[in-house]
Amino acid sequence: MRKVVLILAVLFLTVISARADVNNYNPYQGWFWYKNPPKKEKNKDKNKEEKFTMKTYTYKQLWNMYPDKFQKLLKYALRQAVQNPTPQNVKQYLILQDIARRKAYAFSNVVGYVTQTNPNLSLYKDYPENSPGIRMRTGLMNYDVDKTLKSNRDEYALLFFYKPGCQYCEIQSQILRYLQDEDGWEIMPININQRYDVAARFNVKTVPEIILIHKGSPQWIPVAAGVIALNNIKRNIYRGIMYFEGKLNPKNWSIYQFQKNSGFDVDKYPVAPDMKFKIKVEEQ
Incomplete structure (x- = not known):
C-alpha cells in the first residue's frame, strides 16, 4: 500500500512540474530567434592598479x-x-x-x-577695439543700412502677420510704425485668422512675423519672428535686399558693403591661392 501511495505522489509532482514548464515555455526565444544567451561578465578587479612605466626626459x-x-x-x-x-x-x-x-x-x-608684419592677416584694421574705432564702425554699418533701405523702399515692402489678441503683435506693430513713419516703408498687416491662405503661402506658422517681398518679382525672405528691435529689423531687411541683388551670399551673410575685401570677406583670399604650406602630419 505504501508503494502505491509513493508512486502516486511522484506522478502528481511530475504532472505539476510539467504544467509549470508548459506555462513558462516561450517558443520565440533562443538562438534561432537571434536571442543569444546573456554573456557572462568577466570578473574585473576594480582595485587593480594600471601598470605604468617610468621614463626619463631632458x-x-x-x-x-x-x-x-x-x-x-x-x-x-x-x-x-x-x-x-x-x-x-x-x-x-x-x-x-x-x-x-x-x-x-x-x-x-x-x-x-x-x-604686425602681415597686416592682411590682422583683423584690427577691420574690427577696431578702441572707442573711436568702434564708433566709426557702427556709423559705417548704420550708413550702409539706412542708405540701402531709403533707396529701395519703393521696390520692396513688408508683410506683417498678426492675429487679434496677440500682445507681442501689438508691441511689434508699434516698433514697425517707426520704420513706416521715419523711412517711408510700406507695411501690409495681415490677420492670419482671416487670410490663412496668405500665411500658408509664406509658410507663416507663428506670430508676429515679418516677411520682406520684392514688388517686381516673386522673391521673398523672412525678416523676423517674434518681437525684435528696430535696428535688428533694419539690418535683416538690408541683408535681404543685398541678397536679392546678388551682393550678399549665405557665406558672407553678416558683412556690410564697407567690409568687402576685408578680413571678414570669406570670398577674398589673404594670400595667393597657389601658396604652398609645409605642415608636419602624422604618418598613417
Whole structure:
C-alpha cells in the first residue's frame, strides 16, 4: 500500500512540474530567434592598479615634444604629484606646467609679430577695439543700412502677420510704425485668422512675423519672428535686399558693403591661392 501511495505522489509532482514548464515555455526565444544567451561578465578587479612605466626626459626634449604627447605627459605628472605629493614630484609637475605656459606665451608673441608684419592677416584694421574705432564702425554699418533701405523702399515692402489678441503683435506693430513713419516703408498687416491662405503661402506658422517681398518679382525672405528691435529689423531687411541683388551670399551673410575685401570677406583670399604650406602630419 505504501508503494502505491509513493508512486502516486511522484506522478502528481511530475504532472505539476510539467504544467509549470508548459506555462513558462516561450517558443520565440533562443538562438534561432537571434536571442543569444546573456554573456557572462568577466570578473574585473576594480582595485587593480594600471601598470605604468617610468621614463626619463631632458628639459630640451620636453620643450620640443609634440603638443599632444606633452599634454598627456603633463597629466601623468599631475597625477603622480597628487598621488605622492613629495617636493620632487610637485616641483617636477610645476616645471612641466611652466613649459606649457612659456610655449603658449611664445606662440602668442609670434602671432603678434606675424599680424604686425602681415597686416592682411590682422583683423584690427577691420574690427577696431578702441572707442573711436568702434564708433566709426557702427556709423559705417548704420550708413550702409539706412542708405540701402531709403533707396529701395519703393521696390520692396513688408508683410506683417498678426492675429487679434496677440500682445507681442501689438508691441511689434508699434516698433514697425517707426520704420513706416521715419523711412517711408510700406507695411501690409495681415490677420492670419482671416487670410490663412496668405500665411500658408509664406509658410507663416507663428506670430508676429515679418516677411520682406520684392514688388517686381516673386522673391521673398523672412525678416523676423517674434518681437525684435528696430535696428535688428533694419539690418535683416538690408541683408535681404543685398541678397536679392546678388551682393550678399549665405557665406558672407553678416558683412556690410564697407567690409568687402576685408578680413571678414570669406570670398577674398589673404594670400595667393597657389601658396604652398609645409605642415608636419602624422604618418598613417
